[in-house]
Amino acid sequence: MEENITGSFAVKKGLAQMLKGGVIMDVVTPEHARIAEDAGAVAVMALERVPADIRAHGGVARMSDPELILKIMDAVSIPVMAKCRIGHFVEAQILEAIGVDYIDESEVLTPADEEHHIYKHAFKVPFVCGARNLGEALRRIGEGAAMIRTKGEAGTGDVVEAVRHARAVMGEIRRLQNLPDEEVMAFAKEIGAPYELVLETRKLGRLPVVNFAAGGIATPADAALMMQLGMDGVFVGSGIFKSGDPAKRAAAIVKAVTHYNDPKILAEVSRNLGEPMVGRQISAIPETELIAGRGW
Amino acid sequence: MRVGVLALQGDFIEHQTMLERLGVEVQQVRLPSHLEGLAGLIIPGGESTTIGKLAVDFGLLEPLREFGRERAIWGTCAGAIFLSKDVGRPQPLLQLMDISVQRNAFGRQVDSFETDLDISFMGREYNGRPFHAVFIRAPIIQKVYGNARALITLGDGRIVAAQQGKLLATSFHPELTGDDRFHRYFVELAR
Numbered sequence: 265m266e267e268n269i270t271g272s273f274a275v276k277k278g279l280a281q282m283l284k285g286g287v288i289m290d291v292v293t294p295e296h297a298r299i300a301e302d303a304g305a306v307a308v309m310a311l312e313r314v315p316a317d318i319r320a321h322g323g324v325a326r327m328s329d330p331e332l333i334l335k336i337m338d339a340v341s342i343p344v345m346a347k348c349r350i351g352h353f354v355e356a357q358i359l360e361a362i363g364v365d366y367i368d369e370s371e372v373l374t375p376a377d378e379e380h381h382i383y384k385h386a387f388k389v390p391f392v393c394g395a396r397n398l399g400e401a402l403r404r405i406g407e408g409a410a411m412i413r414t415k416g417e418a419g420t421g422d423v424v425e426a427v428r429h430a431r432a433v434m435g436e437i438r439r440l441q442n443l444p445d446e447e448v449m450a451f452a453k454e455i456g457a458p459y460e461l462v463l464e465t466r467k468l469g470r471l472p473v474v475n476f477a478a479g480g481i482a483t484p485a486d487a488a489l490m491m492q493l494g495m496d497g498v499f500v501g502s503g504i505f506k507s508g509d510p511a512k513r514a515a516a517i518v519k520a521v522t523h524y525n526d527p528k529i530l531a532e533v534s535r536n537l538g539e540p541m542v543g544r545q546i547s548a549i550p551e552t553e554l555i556a557g558r559g560w
Numbered sequence: 561m562r563v564g565v566l567a568l569q570g571d572f573i574e575h576q577t578m579l580e581r582l583g584v585e586v587q588q589v590r591l592p593s594h595l596e597g598l599a600g601l602i603i604p605g606g607e608s609t610t611i612g613k614l615a616v617d618f619g620l621l622e623p624l625r626e627f628g629r630e631r632a633i634w635g636t637c638a639g640a641i642f643l644s645k646d647v648g649r650p651q652p653l654l655q656l657m658d659i660s661v662q663r664n665a666f667g668r669q670v671d672s673f674e675t676d677l678d679i680s681f682m683g684r685e686y687n688g689r690p691f692h693a694v695f696i697r698a699p700i701i702q703k704v705y706g707n708a709r710a711l712i713t714l715g716d717g718r719i720v721a722a723q724q725g726k727l728l729a730t731s732f733h734p735e736l737t738g739d740d741r742f743h744r745y746f747v748e749l750a751r
Contacts, residue, residue, distance in 0.1 A: 266568040304613040365669035
């Protein structure tokens, strides 16, 4: 007895299950990380710039300096995630080597490969990937992603794309469940997803892994909206530390995710939060500056 | 019979599914009033710091302590941490069980693992075969004293399950497996 198995899919997917009903916050310093932990974050995403600043800064966005990530790992007891570029499996190897708890293969960074994502089954560390629809989500799971998030449109503070992506995934699952057996293969072909995962999704009535909302969430009401749309939890990027009172807003969003179905509590936690992040309306951003289209 | 799952954060739906499969009625608990009429409560896996903070913010700490003085509570992973007397760092705890816990005792996520455990303590009606357990950034029970007793130890002597009357703590996650023996054991405890 007691043959220990590490790095199994059950263990990778399991950590995401522990994060459910929680808020994962972007942090750029150990101090931010401690504020996030004290506010009740279930995990932090360690990075050099929040997406709003990546947008403003322009240029090539890469994996953060491992030194910064290690300092953030030292600062908190909760899981620490970090981002690598789409397809950049060496950045992922480096993040695994320093012991991050989850890797986000993220469209927020500049893609390193415009055809292929990382083969994530080859790693012991679990991965989360963004998706705009069911086909994209199941392709990522096929490659080994143990958690999915909506892409939304990061760094905007505009929730509209996250809503679009959540509705797309949930709507396609509802459609899939109503198909007769003989139409499932054509459905798999149409959305470009592995047949076995399509069958599993159909049976479960949900994605086979945990599915969080991300990309544009800035208020407790945004977070609760995504939960009521059927998401398992919420990532908040620029929305917290680009706001007037990060600690207060962070704690309010945590409470809103727990009590997402209780409007009285949502009203209470939404009071006096100070200035939200300014935000950018997505419809006013030129197509070439949008990042959700990255990923294949 | 109604059993609660603390639904502040974590994998409470997984526990709910296991209980419903056993024919138990389930109440999600987010506020003190949700504890009324429950025979027992499961505190799920999740982040113990988050669960602790939300329990404080919504006035659940004292009601949960009172509940645990008479009725059954089972904590898995974060739940076990929450039931303990101390964890060697300041964070809100129920302090109902005479156990000390060390968080993330096996390392980070890359060290999370699956293994088979001897659960012969449950007795013959639960079948002697090993229990396949999932440990995720798991804590260990460093010390068991007072009225608590160790139920399961690993080969190296580290304690991963303990019981004190109707209170049960496990470092691992029976709710992530298809094996309902721990849930059956707990339901009997709560009855």
